[in-house]
Amino acid sequence: MRVEQISIFLENKAGRLAEVTAILRDANVNIRALSLADTTDFGILRLIVNDNQTAEEVLRREGFTVGKTNVLAIEVEDVPGGLNNVLDPLTSAGINVEYMYAFANTKGNNAIMIFRFHDLDKAISILKDNSIKVIKGEDVYNL
Amino acid sequence: MPIYNMDFETMPREALESIQLSRLKATLDRVYATVPFYRENFKKAGITPSDIKTLKDLQKIPFTVKQDLRDNYPYGMFAVPMQNVVRIHASSGTTGKPTVVGYTRRDIATWAELMARSLAAGGATSQDIVHNAYGYGLFTGGLGVHYGAEMLGASVIPVSGGNTKRQIIIMKDFKPTILTGTPSYILHLAEVAQEMGVSFEELNFKSGIFGAEPWSEDMRADLEAKLHLKAIDIYGLSEVMGPGVSIECYEAQKGLHIFEDHFIAEIINPETGESLPYGETGELVFTSITKEAFPVIRYRTRDITSLNPEPCVCGRTHVRMQKVSGRTDDMLIIRGVNVFPSQIESVLMKNREIQPHYQLVVDRVDNLDTLTVMVEVGQEFFSDEIKTLQNMEQKLSNDIKEYLGVSAKIKLVEPKTIQRSEGKAVRVIDKRKK
Numbered sequence: 001m002r003v004e005q006i007s008i009f010l011e012n013k014a015g016r017l018a019e020v021t022a023i024l025r026d027a028n029v030n031i032r033a034l035s036l037a038d039t040t041d042f043g044i045l046r047l048i049v050n051d052n053q054t055a056e057e058v059l060r061r062e063g064f065t066v067g068k069t070n071v072l073a074i075e076v077e078d079v080p081g082g083l084n085n086v087l088d089p090l091t092s093a094g095i096n097v098e099y100m101y102a103f104a105n106t107k108g109n110n111a112i113m114i115f116r117f118h119d120l121d122k123a124i125s126i127l128k129d130n131s132i133k134v135i136k137g138e139d140v141y142n143l
Numbered sequence: 144m145p146i147y148n149m150d151f152e153t154m155p156r157e158a159l160e161s162i163q164l165s166r167l168k169a170t171l172d173r174v175y176a177t178v179p180f181y182r183e184n185f186k187k188a189g190i191t192p193s194d195i196k197t198l199k200d201l202q203k204i205p206f207t208v209k210q211d212l213r214d215n216y217p218y219g220m221f222a223v224p225m226q227n228v229v230r231i232h233a234s235s236g237t238t239g240k241p242t243v244v245g246y247t248r249r250d251i252a253t254w255a256e257l258m259a260r261s262l263a264a265g266g267a268t269s270q271d272i273v274h275n276a277y278g279y280g281l282f283t284g285g286l287g288v289h290y291g292a293e294m295l296g297a298s299v300i301p302v303s304g305g306n307t308k309r310q311i312i313i314m315k316d317f318k319p320t321i322l323t324g325t326p327s328y329i330l331h332l333a334e335v336a337q338e339m340g341v342s343f344e345e346l347n348f349k350s351g352i353f354g355a356e357p358w359s360e361d362m363r364a365d366l367e368a369k370l371h372l373k374a375i376d377i378y379g380l381s382e383v384m385g386p387g388v389s390i391e392c393y394e395a396q397k398g399l400h401i402f403e404d405h406f407i408a409e410i411i412n413p414e415t416g417e418s419l420p421y422g423e424t425g426e427l428v429f430t431s432i433t434k435e436a437f438p439v440i441r442y443r444t445r446d447i448t449s450l451n452p453e454p455c456v457c458g459r460t461h462v463r464m465q466k467v468s469g470r471t472d473d474m475l476i477i478r479g480v481n482v483f484p485s486q487i488e489s490v491l492m493k494n495r496e497i498q499p500h501y502q503l504v505v506d507r508v509d510n511l512d513t514l515t516v517m518v519e520v521g522q523e524f525f526s527d528e529i530k531t532l533q534n535m536e537q538k539l540s541n542d543i544k545e546y547l548g549v550s551a552k553i554k555l556v557e558p559k560t561i562q563r564s565e566g567k568a569v570r571v572i573d574k575r576k577k
Binding site: 005007009010011037038039041042044046063064065066067069098099116 | 520521522525526527528529532533554555556557558559560
């Protein structure tokens with residue numbers, strides 16, 4: 001159920017993001033989804049890629065600080081209220097979304113979103129109870 | 144650990160002081176006769192060497208400061224003709240003209256002995272292999288340790304600073320047991336070793352003798368944990384001799400024994416120049432009493448410490464100076480608060496996740512001093528959540544405020560952003576200075 005996400009510490013400096021994408025390009029790693037959270041001084045780049053191990057290795061070798069986190073990829077119906085249907089049961093169970101971002105899905109009719117929760121297991125069971133589809137890691141890397 | 148020179152290092156205080164007095168008198172007579180600067184200084188104070196009858200009388204003599212050495216650049220302070228000088232060293236001169244120091248053949252032998260004593264105090268014996276990562280050259284570190292290790296009978300690897308990857312391979316293959324260098328370079332070595340997949344646990348070091356820049360107790364804990372050795376502080380400065388003026392003993396690691404049969408140490412109030420009693424903190428002042436080529440009389444080191452005369456478990460009778468906490472010229476005055484970089488280091492190092500690489504940037508914005516502490520984000524405390532990193536910034540900033548009473552902005556930077564040094568680290572960038 002879980003999807004592994006890698007995160008990278010970046011200082012807010014011109015061209016830094018392009019350096020990361022160039023390193024991944026040269027290592028033949030494809031970016032499946034990404035989000036950038038930032039403050040005035042630094043940012044955290046979060047990535048879902050098709051080959052985590054290679055991505056982590058090449059980025060560390062180039063001196064980047066790289067972390068790994070488990071997140072969930074959740075199918076969201078592409079209709080008004082689709083995202084709300086996912087959030088409602090979680091909210092009632094008191095589960096907080098740390099952050100979320102969208103996934104570029106060219107297949108299928110539904111949207112896919114990446115969610116970060118502190119209590120993953122609880123989130124998974126609630127989603128299951130509400131028949132919300134959580135996509136498997138290997139499927140996400142190769143979508 | 145065996146004491147290298149039992150007679151002198153464990154000499155009863157009374158006998159030691161009597162030797163100090165006779166050596167002091169001989170030194171004063173000589174500089175009065177041979178160094179115009181000292182003769183003038185005595186005259187200005189209205190005294191001659193014969194007025195110095197006790198060790199306490201030393202306080203009648205005016206101080207010598209770094210600027211005096213610069214004014215007499217390059218050889219004006221030498222007390223022997225150049226034909227008797229066999230070695231010259233010089234300070235880096237980053238803040239002005241370098242200061243040049245000289246050694247006679249006997250000075251070199253004295254220095255080698257004091258370094259042999261120091262290495263022995265730090266746990267080295269003739270069986271050991273010394274990996275000497277102090278820079279060789281005009282800087283006194285490399286050659287100072289080198290001659291001492293040879294005199295002790297240890298095997299010395301004169302690897303010097305730099306070429307770090309090669310140093311790691313040498314450490315693996317040559318199996319040195321004693322590591323010497325500046326703490327900032329040694330940390331860099333540890334970092335590179337880790338990148339190369341070499342753990343210090345597999346290496347053979349038993350102690351590391353680190354000096355040439357002030358380092359905190361918290362840095363010691365970090366060094367010892369990372370390097371799997373006992374970290375010993377050594378002190379010295381080229382103006383007084385070089386490394387080997389004082390050393391911590393392996394047994395206590397609590398204060399550095401000053402080789403008092405060669406140097407007289409005093410602590411003064413840096414503002415008034417008044418002498419302070421044992422135990423009080425102030426500026427360290429040295430008078431050399433055996434040096435031939437470059438004697439110094441009441442030389443102000445600008446290092447901040449205190450002296451402790453209590454007997455030590457190691458058996459040495461020589462007074463101990465506390466680990467240097469900073470230098471009077473490193474002291475930053477930020478909105479009226481005195482701050483030493485080493486104090487900030489202590490606060491940072493209390494957080495185990497923090498890398499020991501940091502830099503302080505001081506600036507003046509709208510007539511207000513600002514202090515920014517640059518801290519590298521390593522794997523240990525990186526998080527995918529902004530708030531975790533911001534909490535860490537806040538915590539460090541609060542800690543600094545609480546311990547030091549000064550507001551600091553923490554700036555998280557990428558690993559390796561702060562320049563690694565092969566000698567002494569540059570800890571402070573003061574943009575207020577023109």
